[in-house]
Amino acid sequence: MKLNRIKVVLEERGISQTWLAKRLGKSFGMVNAYACNRTQPSLDMLMQIAEILQVDIKDLITDKNERQ
16 A cells, blocks of 8 residues: 655656655665655655655645545
């Protein structure tokens, strides 16, 4: 079950997990775990990711087309 869309948003924006890891000050392994849904980021981390990627935090959780 996918709990976040980090990997999808990164792919849509053409941004690498390595780039995001550097911006967050996290290891590639940690960002990869988030992107592959092996580990879920905290709400604070999700907010940081959304800010860095310049997306609404909701876009990291649900697809715009699936929202009512």
